[in-house]
Amino acid sequence: MDSGNFAWAIAATALVLFMTPGVAFFYGGLVKAKSVVSMMMMSFGALGLVSVLWILYGFNMSAIGDGSPFLAGNPFSDFGLQSLSTSEGGSAALVGATFGATFAIITVALISGAIADRAKFGSWLIFAGLFATLVYFPVSAWVWGGGWIMQLGEWWGTPGVIDYAGGTAVHINAGAAALALALVLGKRVGFAKGIQKPHNVPLTLLGASILWFGWFGFNAGAEGTFGLLGPENTSAGLIVVNTLGATAAAIIGWLVVEKFKDGKPTSVGAASGAVAGLVAITPSCANLSPLWALVLGLVAGAVCAISVELKFKLGFDDSLDVVGIHLVGGLIGTIYLGFFATGTGLFTGGDAGQLLVQVVAALGVLVYSFVVAYVIGFVIEKTIGFRIKNEDELAGVDTVVHGEEGYVLAD
Template identity: 70%
Template sequence: MDAAGNISWAITATALVLLMTPGVAFFYGGLVKAKSVISMMMMSFGAIGLIAVLWVLYGYSMSSVQDPAHFAGDPFADFGLAATAAGGGSNVALLSIAYGATFAIITVALISGSIADRARFGPWLIYVGVFGTVGYFPIAAWVWGGGWIMNLGPTLFGVDSGIAVIDYAGGTAVHINAGAAALALALVLGRRIGFQKGIQKPHNVPLTLLGAGLLWFGWFGFNAGAEWASPGMGQVGLIAINTLGASAAGILGWIVIEKLRDGKPTSVGAVSGLVAGLVAITPACANLTPGWALLLGALSGIACALAVELKYRFGLDDSLEVVGLHLVGGVLGTVYLGFFASGQGLLTGGDARLLTVQVIASGGVMLYSFIVSFAIGYAIEKTVGFRVTSEAEVAGVDQAVHGEEGYALVG
């Protein structure tokens, strides 16, 4: 593909990944109460607005480091992208920055699903801004911007070892990060009133299926978008077939578990399996043969279907299964590479070194994200208050928080 074609794909991929966040809004919106759908969707759109602005101002500058020992980049190194916009090659550079912004946006938006039906919008935006700054931006630098995770293999095993953490599109930086943060925030805000299995029903299943379809569509930009910078579009074909195969296998894995456990496969279960497969293949999409990608997708559907049931056992109100899908799926996909990455996995011609760095990277991001998210959420709850009143929660938060109704029914 020529340079113009590569740039065209980059613009398309950026739009595809940005569309995923409205997809999250629809996916989450259909799963909550009818009187909370506006609140749920606004949390995603609020994340788009704030994170995009912060990324332009200083987030991009923080997302790369000169030394692996540095925590994050200098936020004032290119404040507002003034230097990049005025420099040579700014056309391509700014496009790459825009693509990176869409990853930051969706990572933070995903977290909102863990606190559905009970969060205030203003405190949520405070959380978005602070977590984006000290949560996502530094982790992006660790994984993709020259930080310690990017250099973990050479640090442990030498620069000539050929061992490096594999996270092609965001198993650690996006999914483990969002899942661990969601776990912390669910603990801070506590359970919804009347929380128990079966009491909270999706109010609009077709809306959730629409959101899942948008996510599936956008995920091809999410996984394959970065190939625009590779000569000849690199491994875009492998990435595309692995993304399709793993997500399809995830559907099958989840609904088989539902059938065995509950007697009936559900549509919400099918699209949850779809997302589980997509999450798991995200870090691995360029480093598995298609057969191993199918197995990963099936395992993710099964594992995540089993994991989401644990919240009732532990009393954790992860409202929309962010932990069960993104944390479990992200860890599975990242660690799976240690066993099955082409030519490097423990069972595909390599040794335990890749598995070692994959586990360390997963654990490091999980621990850091959980601690930071808990601290931010706890501080907000104890100062301005994060959770709505009990009266607003029972009545539905749309009117109390936004003064709107999702469905204005005329008799």
């Protein structure tokens, strides 16, 4: 790796790591003032724990090698990255390992939005560690490390599954787990449409801005860093413009729906639309023309704006709309490639093969993540407890769980 690529590898890794504090700000502004510390600590807790687990054994699990394509790599093959750190070319490989860690961290952090205002911090960390180990590390191997999703096209004689930066491994994975936890923990006290208001809208907008900023490392990080799309970085420009365009179009799509639905376009809607567009373009940023990326953004923004209302109709309390934005947006972005992927989409020169493998990969990750996350969450709830008491929820998670307040007014 030349010095320019090496420098970009480190910069892209830092950009993606910065996204997890961005999630903390985005989520923190959306909850009650007496829950903001708890909400942000769930992201920072995931950052601390998942980083350690990734270095100890997660990176080893993320590449299958000669093992079963339905499992994961041997977690003890290079425990603590001892061999990699002393091997020839190990410096570049360690940066690559760190880049992969940032994806694992944010995937787990995203789930926390579904259980805002009502989760025990210790129980959350136990869930985070088990979910990372049993779900994210294997799924990353399936998608990028030689697993069944990566091999699906070869087995079936179709184009391969396209998931450039994590539509399945990150967003469908996190969204399905979020739905599972929302069902396990149940509804917040007084759950109803309109009763929970964001306590700090500027904080949410700051978080969305950090996420958009970091997403250029998320999507363009592998390109020009680890040679995934060829030595000349021919797709870097396409990835960058699509990351801009789809996100911008999704803001418009969300605000239009919000205007017709509620009468007013909101700043929280704009921030949520941006995130929905970023989610949708994640798997497809290198395989759509800019025009089709704009269409994807409009569709994702509009559909996600409608989808976030489903929790009231279906009766599950996904506090901060992880399901409506990440699960739905991830499904849209992943399956959309089956129709419009350059050269292989059903309407762009290909046949139904691309659509078939995209749907199978998306549903496979969705079902696996939901089932395992539900079992982990259920066991935690029935043993040590996952949800705080109702009276503690009303008093405020911050003071009960962390002994802190987000805002202290001077006398």
